[in-house]
Amino acid sequence: MPVAAQKFGLFANFWILIPAILGMVACQTEDCTSISNNFLRVGFFKTDTMESGRVVITPIDTVFYSIMAEGNDSVFYDAQDVASIFDLPVNPAADMTSFRLEVLDSIRYDSLSKEYFYYKNPSVLTMSVQYQRSARIIVEDCGTEISYSKLTLVDSAFQKTAVVGSKLSRLNELTKNLNIEVYF
């Protein structure tokens, strides 16, 4: 057998295995991991100016009568939820969401029924955010996900509000990162 033909034969044998290897690679399980979510993380802080002029910022536990959003009947948080960080779900079907934060006026404890009663203040604070949605199919069997980025604040009834993280992500909860900081 000529040398060239022998070489060709060896090369051909090697290549016959390739479709089988590729088939095995193609059958590997596809990754369903998704790090996107639609939660806007809002943190509340108080600022104290010391005698030296240094400003100290500390998280402050906050309570609202209710936190809701326009176009959604669910109450995300109520007067029993006391926290310094709130995860507010933005509308996955729109590029903007307006949140309504109803202010708690007073709490009364009824000793007979042993229940707390919460009363709301007529004033409502609003906060509207805008964001860019980007859709993708994770893999065929895992469905779709939407990622939210380029977050901007459209309006806020709070005195001082700042966007500190422009991407909504599941990782924000793990890394303790916030999207918006509100200062009292």
Next chain:
Amino acid sequence: MKYIFSLFFLCSLAHSPFAQVSKYVPSAVKIGADPGALGYMVLSKKRDFFELEADIDIDKFFLVANYGVSEYRLDDPTFSYENNGSYLKMGLDYNFMHKDPKLNIAFIGFRYAMASFKDKLDYNTHTLLFSDTGWPSAWQQAANADARARWVELVSGLKVKVVNNLYMGFTVRYQLFMKTDQTEGLKPYYIPGFGKNVKPSSFGFNYYVSYRIPFRKKSIYVDKEKEVKEALK
């Protein structure tokens, strides 16, 4: 049209007296198609494609171009996806078997590839990946009207002369993804000529049936000294 002129120019060069002196004057073109497209057309509801390949035989090398059109669709209760477009790949192959008198080919090479496509995803916002946050279920659409992608490929394969000038063979591709453009609202799930866009690199595979059209007789550079030694043994 300019490609036809270029081909005509190469043919005329091959027939000129200079063709006898330069081994780098093209000796043939091969034109082929991927018969795997027929299989997909019959068996797969997801994917349809048609791909042509042409190469110019220049000594140990082949100048190669692939052009294809592709359609891809997915249907699921929570989403549907459509993608259609075309792609062009250009590159160079090195033939290990350039001394083979039967003109069989075992090659390694590279391609620079470009795809132009449009895609559309209709999805329900109430998918399993969202926790129930009270937002009403809604169907949304995200689309790319004029998306583009670029990548490079390392290729290798075989082309065996079956009868006369008819060749059959395959190409294995290692595709390295480079970039997509104009895809802000929707990350393309599929890229024509590349496949699923879920990893930065992937393997691809094509069968080809091609026909060789020779311009002139190709010189086969055999090691005469080695041949004589082997004959004496």
